[in-house]
Amino acid sequence: MTYVRSTFRHPALPKNDLGYTVDYYEGSLSTLCAGCGHDSINAAIVEACWELNIEPHKVAKLSGIGCSSKSPAYFLSNSHGFNSVHGRMPSVATGANLANRDLIYFGVSGDGDTASIGMGQFVHVVRRNLNMVYLVMNNGCYGLTKGQDSATADAGSKSKAGSVNLFEAIDLASLAIELGATFVGQSFSGDKEQLIPLLKAAMKHKGFAMLNVISPCVTFNNNPGSTKSYDYVREHVEITGTMDFAPMMKEITASYEAGSINDLTMHDGSIIRLHKLAKDWDPFDPNSAMNAIHHAKRKGEILTGLLYMDQDSIELHEMLKTNEKPLNLLSKFQLCPGSETLAKINAGLR
Amino acid sequence: MNQETKINDFVIRFANVNGTGSASANALFTKAVFRMGVPVTPKNIFPSNIQGLPTWYEVRVSEKGHLGRREGVDLMIAVNPQSMKKDYADVASGGYFLYDSSKPLPPGYDRTDITHIGIPLMNLCNAEFTDARQRQLFKNIVYVGAIVALFKIELDVIEELIGQQFKGKEKLIEPNIKALKIGENWVLENFDVDNFDLRIERRDLLGDKILFSGNSACGLGAIYAGATVAAWYPITPSTSVVDAFAKYASKYRVDAETGNNNYAIVQAEDELAAIGMVMGASWNGARAFTATSGPGVSLMNEFLGLGYFAEVPTVLIDVQRTGPSTGMPTRTQQSDILLAAYASHGDTKHPLLFPASPKECFEMTAQAFDLTEQLQTPAIVMTDLDLGMNDHVTEPLAWDDTREYKRGKVLTGEQLDFIYKVSTNGNGSRGKLEDRSRENGSDSADAVLSEADAQPLGDQNLTQPLEQFKGKWGRYLDIDGDGIPYRTIPGTHSTRGAFVTRGSSRDEYAVYTEDADVYQRFVDRLARKWETAKELVPGPVFLSGPPASTGGQFGHSYSAIWPPPYGGGSDLGVIFFGTSTDAAIEALELLADEGILLDAMRPRAFPFGKAFRDFVDSHERIFVIEQNRDAQFRSLMMIELGVNADKLVSVLNYDGMPITADNIFRQIKDKIK
Numbered sequence A: 001m002t003y004v005r006s007t008f009r010h011p012a013l014p015k016n017d018l019g020y021t022v023d024y025y026e027g028s029l030s031t032l033c034a035g036c037g038h039d040s041i042n043a044a045i046v047e048a049c050w051e052l053n054i055e056p057h058k059v060a061k062l063s064g065i066g067c068s069s070k071s072p073a074y075f076l077s078n079s080h081g082f083n084s085v086h087g088r089m090p091s092v093a094t095g096a097n098l099a100n101r102d103l104i105y106f107g108v109s110g111d112g113d114t115a116s117i118g119m120g121q122f123v124h125v126v127r128r129n130l131n132m133v134y135l136v137m138n139n140g141c142y143g144l145t146k147g148q149d150s151a152t153a154d155a156g157s158k159s160k161a162g163s164v165n166l167f168e169a170i171d172l173a174s175l176a177i178e179l180g181a182t183f184v185g186q187s188f189s190g191d192k193e194q195l196i197p198l199l200k201a202a203m204k205h206k207g208f209a210m211l212n213v214i215s216p217c218v219t220f221n222n223n224p225g226s227t228k229s230y231d232y233v234r235e236h237v238e239i240t241g242t243m244d245f246a247p248m249m250k251e252i253t254a255s256y257e258a259g260s261i262n263d264l265t266m267h268d269g270s271i272i273r274l275h276k277l278a279k280d281w282d283p284f285d286p287n288s289a290m291n292a293i294h295h296a297k298r299k300g301e302i303l304t305g306l307l308y309m310d311q312d313s314i315e316l317h318e319m320l321k322t323n324e325k326p327l328n329l330l331s332k333f334q335l336c337p338g339s340e341t342l343a344k345i346n347a348g349l350r
Numbered sequence B: 001m002n003q004e005t006k007i008n009d010f011v012i013r014f015a016n017v018n019g020t021g022s023a024s025a026n027a028l029f030t031k032a033v034f035r036m037g038v039p040v041t042p043k044n045i046f047p048s049n050i051q052g053l054p055t056w057y058e059v060r061v062s063e064k065g066h067l068g069r070r071e072g073v074d075l076m077i078a079v080n081p082q083s084m085k086k087d088y089a090d091v092a093s094g095g096y097f098l099y100d101s102s103k104p105l106p107p108g109y110d111r112t113d114i115t116h117i118g119i120p121l122m123n124l125c126n127a128e129f130t131d132a133r134q135r136q137l138f139k140n141i142v143y144v145g146a147i148v149a150l151f152k153i154e155l156d157v158i159e160e161l162i163g164q165q166f167k168g169k170e171k172l173i174e175p176n177i178k179a180l181k182i183g184e185n186w187v188l189e190n191f192d193v194d195n196f197d198l199r200i201e202r203r204d205l206l207g208d209k210i211l212f213s214g215n216s217a218c219g220l221g222a223i224y225a226g227a228t229v230a231a232w233y234p235i236t237p238s239t240s241v242v243d244a245f246a247k248y249a250s251k252y253r254v255d256a257e258t259g260n261n262n263y264a265i266v267q268a269e270d271e272l273a274a275i276g277m278v279m280g281a282s283w284n285g286a287r288a289f290t291a292t293s294g295p296g297v298s299l300m301n302e303f304l305g306l307g308y309f310a311e312v313p314t315v316l317i318d319v320q321r322t323g324p325s326t327g328m329p330t331r332t333q334q335s336d337i338l339l340a341a342y343a344s345h346g347d348t349k350h351p352l353l354f355p356a357s358p359k360e361c362f363e364m365t366a367q368a369f370d371l372t373e374q375l376q377t378p379a380i381v382m383t384d385l386d387l388g389m390n391d392h393v394t395e396p397l398a399w400d401d402t403r404e405y406k407r408g409k410v411l412t413g414e415q416l417d418f419i420y421k422v423s424t425n426g427n428g429s430r431g432k433l434e435d436r437s438r439e440n441g442s443d444s445a446d447a448v449l450s451e452a453d454a455q456p457l458g459d460q461n462l463t464q465p466l467e468q469f470k471g472k473w474g475r476y477l478d479i480d481g482d483g484i485p486y487r488t489i490p491g492t493h494s495t496r497g498a499f500v501t502r503g504s505s506r507d508e509y510a511v512y513t514e515d516a517d518v519y520q521r522f523v524d525r526l527a528r529k530w531e532t533a534k535e536l537v538p539g540p541v542f543l544s545g546p547p548a549s550t551g552g553q554f555g556h557s558y559s560a561i562w563p564p565p566y567g568g569g570s571d572l573g574v575i576f577f578g579t580s581t582d583a584a585i586e587a588l589e590l591l592a593d594e595g596i597l598l599d600a601m602r603p604r605a606f607p608f609g610k611a612f613r614d615f616v617d618s619h620e621r622i623f624v625i626e627q628n629r630d631a632q633f634r635s636l637m638m639i640e641l642g643v644n645a646d647k648l649v650s651v652l653n654y655d656g657m658p659i660t661a662d663n664i665f666r667q668i669k670d671k672i673k
């Protein structure tokens, strides 16, 4: 894709509370195919961070390998990024997070990167409840290696070349809930209205926030036989409810019909307001979330929204009882026991 | 058997059943010899099994300080019926065979060249203890008691040791002492100990030396070096590195006020994840490490290549074991040399460190953290099972409190600002970095600066000319000409210094590129960095002067320059490293006794620098002693230095057992002819 982004900015672009306009949150020019779902998600990430008044340098972006994993270059150019090796982003994120608990860790992965080569690391980072956002740009195929089926491709779906996928799909959202993920959302790259508040809530969540976002690959998997094509998803999406997200101490101004509203308070006082559409929706109950996902799936539908959240989430640093102060800021005086102690250790070894 | 009494010079081997509590009893013996001021070295020869299979514990006692392995067993403590036949055969002529005589020896145990000492260990225990587990455990202490009597070990030394071993579990002291006495008394009553030709006599040969294992020393080295993140996956023989780190961390790294930990240890899901975590943490400015063995290194290859190409610090401790594949997991070898040196695809190489003692394990682990950050590339500490899991007599550990961690070229927020200001106001005196940025008011960037100022992130004392950036920092610009660029840590500055770290090709400003020239320039810079590495890694040491037969392990001094002050006149050289060192020095003495004098070099790191090259160039033939089949170190010399194959003569040992002095002696003698 070669096009030149206009450098012209409207002088009256709105500023957020930090005084930044939204372009401050953009990344370098995307090299993904025009119309790729991943780019829509990147745009939503830019928007969400701007709205959330995040300081970009307090974010670390991490990814594995794939078209999706190239994304960290395309948002937040003032954040450090680590485009690591295929399927191993969770481990890099774990180490980075252990080194400095004060940054926001934003991980981007693909369905190949997560559900195939990276399945082992994915499963374990969920278990550890690492404080991070883990976003899967799920297109049901391997974009970067030219469209092979991935493990999230639905059985029976047809690839562009016409071959039919024989194997059951791995459902990442229900797998994450099963593994004890403390925040699981599902969305569609084309639904900014839903995606942006979900992203904001995920970034505010203390613990592992997994977002499985269906993100059509226009080049290899946007054909009629695919269940991850734009048309299919638009026709089959079932929304659990619309939602707003308000950072701490802010009123949600829009008013909604009483009775359909459910406010979730995050650990820092932020509020997610869910407007329930689906009947019997309880985002705190993993069992009903699983049932709803399976139910939708049987109907060939994709359930989107905040599927599950654990408000009492205990993240990895709390489990390990690490210092409040980031480990990478500790000085020699806090780290090195010194020569006198060593003399005692020596004495104990004689 | 009457022969000359051997004082403080023999080999004793304990043949036990794995999982029967023999380890601590045997260690008691070793420690007692150590406390009597006599050089001693134990080797665990254990199976890959938790319970039931044969296990041996071989102790070399050497007044001369020869702490490598030597062939021949002078006393066999045979308490494992399973391995008895072989154990019996292994006793050297003139030696002793001590066995449990509760049942008579089967027929065939009728050697006349050795002395049999039958002690009814089981019967003695059964008479004294009722509990089955106790009978089992105390049987070990009973034979220790017997040895105490035979060797005339000072009783208070061993009693004190038992007291220390059971500190906090005082109830156990009394029955242990009782068991000890049972063994001792039985020997005194039934055996004329003056006829026993092996003797331990008190000496003062150890000074302030300590008895420590390499793995514990590595773990402690990581603590001293300021490592805060350890990620690992269990594998023999490396597990105890992280165990030691955890033990010392729980003691010295807990915040006194809050009780919170100034460290984090993660048992990862596999070695790929372990090294990924280390890289994530190191990238983010913490010191982090992992420890593994060959199979783990195989899995870590992809990440090691990323670390090399994306220039991410990583400390890896490879405690080598016998390969290939699962090989013999509980036996030793130096067989990961080539794997580690060139781990990963593409043109990739990594600095290696070769510690030869626990003291060097401590020092080199600490040094690895400096090297990896100075060079911004993975650094691998190459130890092995013998060094790692056995206790060794070693010099006391030392730490200089004025030592600063060398964090390498990491830019602070101020320095980033300085770089960019040079372009706007055209001048910049380095000395005034701090004042300059503070004068600048309170925009959000500077708010971050004062924070960064208080951090150990980044080296405030960088003296390099940051002006060379010409107003724009580039992650991979080589402004100093040493191949080492300047890095930034996430969160340092709000508008400067962010970039994407990646394993794909990129230019000096970290922008993705597939441009042929840019790529080549990049990898050529990495080659330049490799040259810098040669100067930063510890150089080889040379044995000063011809090895005299009186030297022994501690009798030699080393020189860091070639030629050393004395000697260095031979046409023949010898190279050894890591755990071949002790046996090699003893072999050199044996050769010297026969008039064969060799110049000796002990490399301590890869890549090889000038001194290494000089040594190679000044000898006609060089013996290369190493513990693998394929002469991997020799290959490394041929690849890296282009040394002629004929010049390098291999002395190899690869049966999984630590190399012996006798073996080296024989091979060199044969090859010299």
Ligand SMILES: Cc1ncc(C[n+]2csc(CCOP(=O)(O)OP(=O)(O)O)c2C)c(N)n1
Binding pocket: A065, A066, A067, A068, A069, A086, A109, A110, A111, A112, A113, A114, A137, A139, A141, A142, A143, A144, A145, A150
């Ligand atoms: C170890 C390894 N094996 C294979 C590859 C080749 N590879 C690159 S991207 C990719 C698949 C990516 O698929 P996905 O994660 O779904 O990302 P997408 O491109 O679809 O966004 C593969 C197999 C690789 N980079 N590394």
Ligand code: SF4
Binding pocket: A031, A032, A033, A035, A036, A037, A038, A067, A068, A139, A143, A144, A216, A217, A218, A219, A220
């Ligand atoms: S190949 Fe598919 S996933 Fe990759 S950039 Fe193009 S549209 Fe996106």
Ligand SMILES: [Mg+2]
Binding pocket: A066, A110, A111, A112, A137, A138, A139, A140, A141, A142, A143, A150
């Ligand atoms: Mg994909």
